[in-house]
Amino acid sequence: MKTIYKTVIGVIVMTIVGITAVACSSTKKGYTDVPDTATAAAEEEFKIEKSGAQMWGEACNRCHIAPSPADYNDTDWETISLHMRIRANLTENESKKIEEFLKSAN
Amino acid sequence: MKKLLVLLIAVVFGGQMYGQTYNTFEPSKTQFMLRGYGHTGFEYMDSGDETESTFLGAAFAPIFLYKHSDRLMFEAELEFVLEGNELETGLEYADVMYVLNKNMIARAGKFLLPFGTFMERLHPAWINRLPNTPLGYGHDGIAPSSGIGVELRGAFDLGGPTLNYSVYATNGPRLKDGSEEPEEAGMLLFQNYEDNNLGKAYGGRLGLLPFSDSSIELGFSAYTTANTGQEDSEYEDVGAFLFALDFSLVKQISGLGGIVDVKAQYNNSNVDTATYFELEDGVEEEYSFDNQSNSFYGQLSYRPTMASSDFVKKLEFVGRYSDFNAPEGAEWEEKSVQYAFGLNYWLSWRSVVKLSYQTTETEGGHDGDGLTNTDGLFVHWAIGF
Numbered sequence: 001m002k003t004i005y006k007t008v009i010g011v012i013v014m015t016i017v018g019i020t021a022v023a024c025s026s027t028k029k030g031y032t033d034v035p036d037t038a039t040a041a042a043e044e045e046f047k048i049e050k051s052g053a054q055m056w057g058e059a060c061n062r063c064h065i066a067p068s069p070a071d072y073n074d075t076d077w078e079t080i081s082l083h084m085r086i087r088a089n090l091t092e093n094e095s096k097k098i099e100e101f102l103k104s105a106n
Numbered sequence: 107m108k109k110l111l112v113l114l115i116a117v118v119f120g121g122q123m124y125g126q127t128y129n130t131f132e133p134s135k136t137q138f139m140l141r142g143y144g145h146t147g148f149e150y151m152d153s154g155d156e157t158e159s160t161f162l163g164a165a166f167a168p169i170f171l172y173k174h175s176d177r178l179m180f181e182a183e184l185e186f187v188l189e190g191n192e193l194e195t196g197l198e199y200a201d202v203m204y205v206l207n208k209n210m211i212a213r214a215g216k217f218l219l220p221f222g223t224f225m226e227r228l229h230p231a232w233i234n235r236l237p238n239t240p241l242g243y244g245h246d247g248i249a250p251s252s253g254i255g256v257e258l259r260g261a262f263d264l265g266g267p268t269l270n271y272s273v274y275a276t277n278g279p280r281l282k283d284g285s286e287e288p289e290e291a292g293m294l295l296f297q298n299y300e301d302n303n304l305g306k307a308y309g310g311r312l313g314l315l316p317f318s319d320s321s322i323e324l325g326f327s328a329y330t331t332a333n334t335g336q337e338d339s340e341y342e343d344v345g346a347f348l349f350a351l352d353f354s355l356v357k358q359i360s361g362l363g364g365i366v367d368v369k370a371q372y373n374n375s376n377v378d379t380a381t382y383f384e385l386e387d388g389v390e391e392e393y394s395f396d397n398q399s400n401s402f403y404g405q406l407s408y409r410p411t412m413a414s415s416d417f418v419k420k421l422e423f424v425g426r427y428s429d430f431n432a433p434e435g436a437e438w439e440e441k442s443v444q445y446a447f448g449l450n451y452w453l454s455w456r457s458v459v460k461l462s463y464q465t466t467e468t469e470g471g472h473d474g475d476g477l478t479n480t481d482g483l484f485v486h487w488a489i490g491f
Contacts, residue, residue, distance in 0.1 A: 050318075055320075058319060058320040058321070059320060061356050061365065061367075062320065062323065062354060062356050063227045063228060063233055064232070064233045064455070064456070064490075065452065065455040065456070066455065067455055067456070068454075068455055075137055076137075076139060078137065078173065079137045079139050079171055079173040079179075080139070080141075080171075082173055082176070082179055082205075083171055083173075083179065083181060085211075086179070086203050086211050086213070086259070087226070087227070088227065089220075089259055089260070089261050089270035089271075089272065089313065090261060091208075091261040091262065091263045091268055091270075092208040092209075092261075093263055094261075094263075094268075
């Protein structure tokens with residue numbers, strides 16, 4: 001058991017260090033920064049990004065039926081979005097886009 | 107008198123004018139929400155020798171959310187349940203959360219443990235498709251549901267697939283050494299509010315959603331501690347290692363005319379072998395056993411969301427298999443298998459009426475050494491708010 005324990009501790013420590021390094025080294029603000037070059041602009045043109053409505057259907061339904069946007073106001077959706085980002089381990093992009101969709105559709 | 111009237115008018119109308127001038131009705135920077143869920147129902151149980159039927163007292167679980175800023179939040183859930191002619195109360199979780207960056211969030215306090223997905227994401231009555239938990243969860247279960255400690259969690263967008271993670275340190279479980287409940291010697295008690303030793307439990311979960319439509323999630327969780335027994339007791343260095351594998355598939359399939367939801371989780375618990383004591387005819391005898399337990403559940407549900415009838419659209423068909431194996435040689439040795447079937451009617455996205463039949467075959471367990479078959483019929487009504 002001691003060996004397993006030490007191995008798991010080691011893996012966890014390495015995971016934390018690795019994730020921290022990756023998370024903190026990323027300075028990108030999000031998903032809108034595109035270099036001002038012709039190639040990047042062309043790539044962006046062909047990039048297919050999921051809409052907030054699509055993410056709302058996919059992410060919420062993984063655990064429960066997707067909520068009706070009309071059930072809460074904008075302020076409430078901000079609180080719920082942050083809570084669900086943490087509880088369901090959503091990415092920042094998913095959380096933001098779903099929140100924007102819910103606020104636009106309520 | 108005139109002066110008094112003028113003064114009153116000035117106060118009344120002046121206050122209103124001031125309010126209209128300066129109250130912009132903008133939302134406050136801090137936000138507080140009361141959410142939660144409740145459920146009630148009826149149960150009929152038949153275990154051969156014994157039959158019982160009862161209306162269930164309503165359970166009420168308020169959730170408090172306080173958003174201090176876009177990064178800082180507090181969450182807490184209380185639980186009130188009428189059980190055994192008493193009102194039982196509990197604190198499911200209470201923790202502070204802080205968004206460190208786009209890929210990392212810190213939590214501290216009592217939080218639901220990401221050991222698999224069932225207890226963290228799926229157990230609330232308005233989310234769980236059946237009226238009760240699968241075998242291996244809840245009271246005397248082997249899967250930890252919550253812990254007190256600190257956690258880092260987050261998710262990465264991999265350009266289609268996504269990866270989520272969590273790592274945590276908690277007080278860890280407490281080993282039941284049999285001094286208080288001899289029939290439960292060797293079991294782990296996860297409600298370890300004040301640590302009984304210096305050792306902590308460490309664990310985490312990695313989840314991968316390999317497809318861009320997020321329809322499938324695969325997860326691996328581990329949880330380990332080197333100390334579970336009381337400090338300075340002979341059980342202090344009894345360690346434990348638990349792991350879980352989970353699977354989820356949620357997808358709308360046009361050919362089937364609806365949404366298919368598959369969930370599965372396997373839990374394995376391995377506690378170091380130790381020597382316990384039992385009373386046989388007034389004489390104390392030593393015994394030990396290979397302390398390994400496991401449980402599994404697989405659940406399939408289907409909602410015909412593409413049906414033309416509004417009534418049929420709101421139906422859901424559920425089937426679940428679960429099993430639980432407790433260690434051979436333990437006083438709580440048990441092998442159980444359960445099949446559950448359900449028909450749900452969704453009144454709204456967060457309110458469901460569940461009709462369920464389940465049959466459980468148990469060999470051993472707390473109730474004796476023999477084989478017990480229990481059939482149950484459940485009608486539950488759950489609502490989230």
